[in-house]
Amino acid sequence: MDPHLLRTYVTVARLGSFSEAARELGYTQSAVSQHIAALEQDLGAALLTRRPVAPTPAGARLLEHAGPLLLRLDAARAEVVRMAAAPEQGLTLAATSTALTPRTVRALPVAGVTLAVLPRDEVPAAVATGAADLGLVDGLAAPSDPLRLPDVAPLGVRGLAEGPVAVLLAEDHPLARRPGLRLGDLVDARWIDAPDTGLPLARLRAASGTSGFRPAVRYDGTDLRTLTALVAAGHGLALLPRWAAEEARGTVAVPLTAPRVVHRTELLHTGTLRGPARTLAAQLDVTRS
Known part of the structure; x- marks a missing residue:
């Protein structure tokens, strides 16, 4: 499978457009169409519907493989280039x-x-x-x-x-004066889903073996102060490393006592x-x- 054709396919599938993919990749639209046709011929399967442009079931399965495959190729190239290059100071x-x-x-x-x-x-x-x-x-x-x-x-x-974790709550939260909290007691609480800042809710579900921990607010960002401000304003709870939770203003950090997990x-x-x-x-x- 030609990786150049695969990159073209991933771009078309992501953008949902042959013309947009051509612009991003610097190809003509005809070249993009030829790439897709060649890949479909190589695999013996239709990968995209044309109106609208969307992956077929076979195309969707290929996308699951394509990301890791292309990333490994990029990683191999980067490592070889890095080995051949002179050491950098930065x-x-x-x-x-x-x-x-x-x-x-x-x-x-x-x-x-x-x-x-x-x-x-x-x-x-x-x-x-x-x-x-x-x-x-x-x-x-x-x-x-x-x-x-x-x-x-x-x-x-x-x-x-490895360090302890704590539940971050607003100062006036009913549970703020507890000496410790069990994760199982917080399954139905209001949570802030901040997967790139707080400890992800998916890991809380895995740790507790439940499907709870439904978010009241979603925060897609990496700024820790924004997350703690949302908690302080009463929008929900967050689970953080204890060192980060204890530094947040307008909040209370209550140690997590069970299950036994660490940051x-x-x-x-x-x-x-x-x-x-x-x-x-x-x-x-x-x-x-």
């Missing part, structure tokens, strides 16, 4: 907002760092494709268990830290670490908590 670090603990921030070099705060699922891809030299991801896990990361490419993973932070990299990336990784190892 460093790009991709991180989730709550992976940037105070200890982690203090470990950063005083100069030469580009910090990109990204959604959780985008950090592994940024490292795999060479957009970032290192990645910091975090999430909810059982003690000593690794995080469940997207299978984007072979990545080196180092566990950096885990991991460092991601590709290949052998060199230069500034190796130095920072070593410094982060030293500052483990």
